[in-house]
Structure formats: structure tokens, C-alpha cells
Amino acid sequence: MPNLKSEIAQQRPFSSPAEEALLNLLRTTDCLQRAMQRATRRWGITATQYNVLRILRGAQPEGLACSAIGARMITAEPDITRLLARLRALRYIRQQREKKDKRVLLTQISESGLALLEEMDETVARFPMELLGHLNKSELGKLIWLLEKARLRCGDAATAVSCDGAQERPCRPSAASGRQSRRSIKDLD
Numbered sequence: 001m002p003n004l005k006s007e008i009a010q011q012r013p014f015s016s017p018a019e020e021a022l023l024n025l026l027r028t029t030d031c032l033q034r035a036m037q038r039a040t041r042r043w044g045i046t047a048t049q050y051n052v053l054r055i056l057r058g059a060q061p062e063g064l065a066c067s068a069i070g071a072r073m074i075t076a077e078p079d080i081t082r083l084l085a086r087l088r089a090l091r092y093i094r095q096q097r098e099k100k101d102k103r104v105l106l107t108q109i110s111e112s113g114l115a116l117l118e119e120m121d122e123t124v125a126r127f128p129m130e131l132l133g134h135l136n137k138s139e140l141g142k143l144i145w146l147l148e149k150a151r152l153r154c155g156d157a158a159t160a161v162s163c164d165g166a167q168e169r170p171c172r173p174s175a176a177s178g179r180q181s182r183r184s185i186k187d188l189d
Helices: 017-041 047-058 066-072 080-089 111-132 137-153 175-182
Strands: 093-097 105-109 159-161 167-170
Touching (some): 017 111, 047 066, 047 080, 047 105, 080 093, 105 111
Antiparallel strands (some): 093 105
């Protein structure tokens, strides 16, 4: 199995195990993101656009404000307004002003957006097994636990980015995610 040092042709040793782990995590994230981009490319949308459409499918029929979409995204998107404009131009979403507060623009998935997701669902559902199916249940449990634990010191990484690019209030982890993070790795064996 190739290691990171050989993959990136690094001659010097890493400065610490923490540096090597962080660079491995970043390299793995990039690898998985590129694989997801390749998987969604045939439908003419990006993985980020797909994520937004899935969020909106889950929030139908009410829809969501821009900041709520940003808070639910897997990866932070600094310009959600432009992302939504592209999806609107493709006719995968529709937007309207909230009746109670005209300052709030609600975004809803359109019928063509729902049809696109339905077409993609089967392929995307196979994706996790194609990429991580070589790991057994115990390894996957340990990986999940380690990744959740690694995010504990990310500081403002859990802070949502608003539609104008400003930082909003930090997102609070749910009680269930907190309990999961406190579990010991030994509990997963």
C-alpha cells in the first residue's frame, strides 16, 4: 500500500505524526472529492450543487433561507448566492420571498431538480461502498470516531458562512454527536 510520503515524492521526514496525519486527511479528502466530481459530472452539476439539491429535497415543501442551506452543507461554500444563481439558471431550484419577512429569500427545489436527483439516486447510493467498501464495519466505525474527534479542535470551522460571506454564529453539535465523540475507540472494537 503506497504511503503519503511516496505519493507526494517528499524526501524529508514529516515534522510530526500530527503533520503527517493532517496531510493524509487533506490528500484523502481531495481524492474522495475528485471521485465525487467525476460521478456527478455526467449530469452536468458539481458535487456541491448536488449537495444543495439534496438539502433542498429534504426541506421541501417549505424550502430554506440561504444561511440555513450554508449551515447544512458538507463543505463550506463562501459564495452560496452565486451557487444558488447557477442552480436557478439550470432551473433546478426556485426562489421566492418569505411572506412574513420579505427580507428572507426562500429557496425550494423545483420539479426538474427532483427529477435530476431521482435519476442520480441509484448511482450516488452505490458511491460510498465503491470508495470505502474495502473497509470492514469495525474499521469504518473507528474512522468515523477518529474523524469526529479530529473536528473537535477546528474552532470556527463549524461557524456557518452567511450569504454575503460573513461569519454567522457557530453551529452547535447535537447531543447525539457529542455522545458519539465522547465514546472511546476501544468501544468500537
